[in-house]
Amino acid sequence: MDLNYDTNNIFARIIRGELPAIKVYEDEHTLAFMDIMPQMPGHLLVLPKVPAVTLYQLPDDAASGVLATIKKVGKALEQAMGVDGSSVFQHNGSYAGQTVPHLHFHLVPGPLKALKAH
Numbered sequence: 713m714d715l716n717y718d719t720n721n722i723f724a725r726i727i728r729g730e731l732p733a734i735k736v737y738e739d740e741h742t743l744a745f746m747d748i749m750p751q752m753p754g755h756l757l758v759l760p761k762v763p764a765v766t767l768y769q770l771p772d773d774a775a776s777g778v779l780a781t782i783k784k785v786g787k788a789l790e791q792a793m794g795v796d797g798s799s800v801f802q803h804n805g806s807y808a809g810q811t812v813p814h815l816h817f818h819l820v821p822g823p824l825k826a827l828k829a830h
């Protein structure tokens with residue numbers, strides 16, 4: 713995967729409003745929407761709006777905003793799905809399984825072991 717940021721990747725286009733998504737939360741710096749191919753019901757994605765392919769490219773001053781959104785959306789997800797726990801994970805680079813080259817965190821209600829195999 714090219715670690716140079718492609719401004720026309722799918723998630724950049726969703727952030728700009730050029731492609732549709734089922735948004736569940738948005739503020740100046742972050743966006744959360746439903747995954748188009750959920751691994752389990754309620755599968756969400758949380759993104760920083762700043763251009764970054766991997767977590768290692770995320771500017772330090774953007775990290776707290778993303779974490780705040782993960783906490784907010786994750787708690788709401790657990791409540792909405794009526795579960796007592798959820799999982800947060802992300803992939804860095806295609807070797808790790810990343811398919812969309814804009815940093816994103818997966819939030820799923822429940823344990824990772826319940827996920828479908830790719």
Ligand code: 5GP
Nearest residue numbers: 722733745746747748749803809810811812
């Ligand atoms: P990755 O494998 O890169 O960590 O995860 C990418 C995720 O983005 C996958 O779970 C995939 O289903 C989701 N995805 C890919 N394209 C789209 C899209 O156009 N819209 C939405 N909402 N999700 C997408």
